[in-house]
Amino acid sequence: MRIFSGIQPSGSMHIGNYLGAVRQWVDAQNPEAFYCIVDLHALTLQIDPADLREQTLDFLATLLAAGLDPEVCTLFIQSQVPYHAQMNWLLECVASYGELSRMTQFKDKAGRQEGYRVGLLTYPVLMAADILLYSADQVPVGDDQRQHLELTREIAERFNHRYGEVFTVPAGVQPRASARVMDLQEPTRKMSKSLASPLGLIYLNDDPSEIDKKIKKAVTDTDNEVRFDPAVKPGLSNLLEMFASFSGETPATVAQRYERYGDLKADLSALVIESLTPIQQRYRELRADVGALRELAARGAEKAADVAGPLYQRAAAAMGL
Ligand code: ATP
Ligand code: LTN
Numbered sequence: 001m002r003i004f005s006g007i008q009p010s011g012s013m014h015i016g017n018y019l020g021a022v023r024q025w026v027d028a029q030n031p032e033a034f035y036c037i038v039d040l041h042a043l044t045l046q047i048d049p050a051d052l053r054e055q056t057l058d059f060l061a062t063l064l065a066a067g068l069d070p071e072v073c074t075l076f077i078q079s080q081v082p083y084h085a086q087m088n089w090l091l092e093c094v095a096s097y098g099e100l101s102r103m104t105q106f107k108d109k110a111g112r113q114e115g116y117r118v119g120l121l122t123y124p125v126l127m128a129a130d131i132l133l134y135s136a137d138q139v140p141v142g143d144d145q146r147q148h149l150e151l152t153r154e155i156a157e158r159f160n161h162r163y164g165e166v167f168t169v170p171a172g173v174q175p176r177a178s179a180r181v182m183d184l185q186e187p188t189r190k191m192s193k194s195l196a197s198p199l200g201l202i203y204l205n206d207d208p209s210e211i212d213k214k215i216k217k218a219v220t221d222t223d224n225e226v227r228f229d230p231a232v233k234p235g236l237s238n239l240l241e242m243f244a245s246f247s248g249e250t251p252a253t254v255a256q257r258y259e260r261y262g263d264l265k266a267d268l269s270a271l272v273i274e275s276l277t278p279i280q281q282r283y284r285e286l287r288a289d290v291g292a293l294r295e296l297a298a299r300g301a302e303k304a305a306d307v308a309g310p311l312y313q314r315a316a317a318a319m320g321l
Helices: 015-028 049-065 083-092 097-101 104-111 118-133 143-163 208-216 234-247 251-256 261-288 290-318
Strands: 003-007 033-037 074-077 138-140 171-173
Touching: 003 015, 003 118, 015 033, 015 049, 015 138, 015 234, 033 049, 033 290, 049 074, 049 261, 049 290, 074 290, 083 118, 083 290, 097 104, 097 118, 097 143, 104 118, 104 143, 118 143, 118 290, 143 171, 143 290, 208 261, 234 251, 234 261, 261 290
Parallel strands: 003 033, 003 138, 033 074, 138 171
Antiparallel strands: none
């Protein structure tokens, strides 16, 4: 079973990324799993070059600290494998303008700025290139990426029909239901790097006092009944889901143990701190050795290129290049 997934090195990683994506990557890692820090995708929005360079290394160290093992899976940086950009062009000549302009993420992000970049429109084609270069069977992504994955399938089928069978048509795998983490201040909106409210996100590298403060200030409701009910009690239910996600229980089981919001918040805060502390310690060690990180990235890129190269050549040849 070939797996591919990617994460954008924009901003800092938050517990939504961790519970919704990274932890599943760790659980599913095997020699057929390819995980990519998609720095080319990060260029679709305004980002300072020095920040991008640093954040790419931050993300690499974070993924390792969270448990990805480069001896088991392949972990690499997208821009270091040139076939991604090359395959992107081939697939831009397969995808249509109409289908790209209908993507909801594009409409959403383009609608929020003047003079958006062409890359914002073609973003899903690059994502299709990422996935198809590795003949991935499964692509673990959050709910928000489902439409992009559908487009990848469409592009793969169209290519195969037009030029002969080259691509594996991938399937999306949604994370467990409990893994959609909501903003702590606006619990009807998902926790998100690009729409960060200062107290709404818990970053993986927040220190214990910040974590404690954010959980204590998390928005709940006033009826003071601890019950898992996302529709009626979104804030409290989000805390219960987070708790369950870290402790391996169900939100309803967690709810049964508590009568007071304050007690739940105090225990949740302790649990999150206890879960993140070892990751933070490993992160600091790994991040300090930039040479080792660069070397590890180079080895990952080599392994990735061994798979992506031949597939790119086949696609290019099929198109007459
Ligand atoms: P942005 O807000 O800029 O789109 P993001 O915070 O959603 O960024 P991405 O890099 O787009 O993060 O996503 C990386 C992975 O994390 C994806 O698989 C995505 O589905 C998952 N993810 C992101 N936010 C959450 C969340 N709040 N809960 C669960 N999973 C999430
Ligand atoms: N668009 C994705 C990141 C991404 C990705 C991929 C995910 C880029 N290429 C390939 C899975 C497979 C997002 O989460 N924003």
